[in-house]
Amino acid sequence: MHVLVTGGAGFIGANFVHHTVRTRPDVQVTVLDALTYAGNERSLSPVEDKVTFTKGDIADADLVDALVKDVDLVVHFAAESHNDNSLHDPWPFVRTNVIGTYQLLEAVRRHGVRYHHVSTDEVYGDLELGDPTRFTPQTPYNPSSPYSATKASSDLLVRAWVRSFGVQATISNCSNNYGPYQHVEKFIPRQITNVLDGIRPKLYGTGENVRDWIHVDDHNSAVWAIIDRGRIGETYLIGADGEQDNKTVIELILELMGQEPKAYDHVNDRPGHDLRYAIDAGKLRTELGWEPRYTTFRDGLTATIDWYRSNEAWWRPQKGETEARYGVLGR
Numbered sequence: 001m002h003v004l005v006t007g008g009a010g011f012i013g014a015n016f017v018h019h020t021v022r023t024r025p026d027v028q029v030t031v032l033d034a035l036t037y038a039g040n041e042r043s044l045s046p047v048e049d050k051v052t053f054t055k056g057d058i059a060d061a062d063l064v065d066a067l068v069k070d071v072d073l074v075v076h077f078a079a080e081s082h083n084d085n086s087l088h089d090p091w092p093f094v095r096t097n098v099i100g101t102y103q104l105l106e107a108v109r110r111h112g113v114r115y116h117h118v119s120t121d122e123v124y125g126d127l128e129l130g131d132p133t134r135f136t137p138q139t140p141y142n143p144s145s146p147y148s149a150t151k152a153s154s155d156l157l158v159r160a161w162v163r164s165f166g167v168q169a170t171i172s173n174c175s176n177n178y179g180p181y182q183h184v185e186k187f188i189p190r191q192i193t194n195v196l197d198g199i200r201p202k203l204y205g206t207g208e209n210v211r212d213w214i215h216v217d218d219h220n221s222a223v224w225a226i227i228d229r230g231r232i233g234e235t236y237l238i239g240a241d242g243e244q245d246n247k248t249v250i251e252l253i254l255e256l257m258g259q260e261p262k263a264y265d266h267v268n269d270r271p272g273h274d275l276r277y278a279i280d281a282g283k284l285r286t287e288l289g290w291e292p293r294y295t296t297f298r299d300g301l302t303a304t305i306d307w308y309r310s311n312e313a314w315w316r317p318q319k320g321e322t323e324a325r326y327g328v329l330g331r
């Protein structure tokens with residue numbers, strides 16, 4: 001099998017490539033990635049002799065066509081992925097997440113290639129605190145930010161291409177990932193690298209917002225379960241019952257790094273900040289028999305802290321510019 005992985009130099013895409021090389025030696029991997037500020041070719045250096053890398057844009061129809069015609073499967077991770085950025089400049093989100101997905105769908109339609117679409121739980125909007133409700137595949141779409149609106153748009157394009165053109169596609173909507181190779185703009189790596197740099201961690205608003213954390217390897221094993229055994233046209237929600245409020249996570253990071261757990265700052269909140277996400281992954285578990293491997297958040301977080309401690313050369317070039325951007329926003 002020959003798979004084209006878009007966004008394979010980003011956080012989840014690079015981990016997907018590592019996972020695939022490690023567990024499926026018979027799969028040939030080609031990566032298409034534009035190497036935006038969020039992409040890092042060094043994330044692929046441990047597997048560089050096993051992967052073909054093409055630098056390019058998923059919105060480039062000719063390039064996409066040339067790559068898609070030679071593969072059996074496209075796994076689409078490439079995106080503009082950071083909510084805070086989408087609040088300041090939504091256009092790259094519309095271009096990459098909507099138009100880029102359109103170009104991939106047209107190419108897989110022309111060439112009859114199987115397609116898996118990687119999306120987010122944020123398409124469902126947010127939930128109340130302390131509510132037993134969780135997102136299911138039946139939850140209505142209700143995105144809050146420009147980022148989540150463009151992801152929702154791309155999901156709807158996939159559904160239409162399945163129904164109208166018979167494209168062989170599946171969709172997954174996953175909760176918040178953590179693990180190695182995540183850009184330091186994101187919550188967990190930002191706080192870990194802040195502590196390593198002697199900067200106090202930054203908590204948006206009151207910190208009562210809840211995210212449903214899953215280790216990136218568990219996300220990627222679920223994506224492979226869907227590719228292997230998922231039903232065409234279906235949506236699968238991916239989550240590992242990892243609900244935590246942000247305040248608890250920041251205090252745990254401080255504790256695990258040997259700091260005083262209250263040694264953080266409250267900073268400006270994110271406009272329109274979603275309150276709570278929570279996934280019911282029952283369909284994935286019962287229909288496809290998937291189970292997460294990282295069931296203790298504390299252990300997964302400890303391993304992630306160790307990774308950032310040992311890989312400063314990977315994250316250091318991102319750090320100054322990221323903190324300067326947050327500084328302007330008072331965050």
Ligand code: NAD
Pocket residue numbers: 006007008009010011012013032033034035036037038039040056057058059076077078079080081082096100118119120121151173174175176177178182183
């Ligand atoms: P990321 O920002 O770390 O990586 C995105 C990658 O896409 C980068 O390598 C970037 O260079 C590349 N890219 C951006 N625009 C491109 C373009 N026009 N053409 C080609 N490549 C381009 O993102 P991530 O956190 O790894 O997220 C990957 C996917 O998973 C996204 O679709 C995101 O919506 C989804 N997702 C993320 C999470 C999460 O917690 N991070 C959770 C659920 C779903």
Ligand code: DAU
Pocket residue numbers: 081082083084119120121122174175176177185186187188190202203204205209210211246270277
């Ligand atoms: O739910 C899946 C989504 O998770 C993905 O679709 C997105 O691509 C991914 O970025 C993530 O979105 P969030 O907005 O939830 O992630 P972020 O890491 O930006 O923030 C997580 C929470 O932490 C959120 O409630 C905001 C808060 N936060 C974030 C930062 C960067 C802070 O309190 N302080 C911070 O410094």
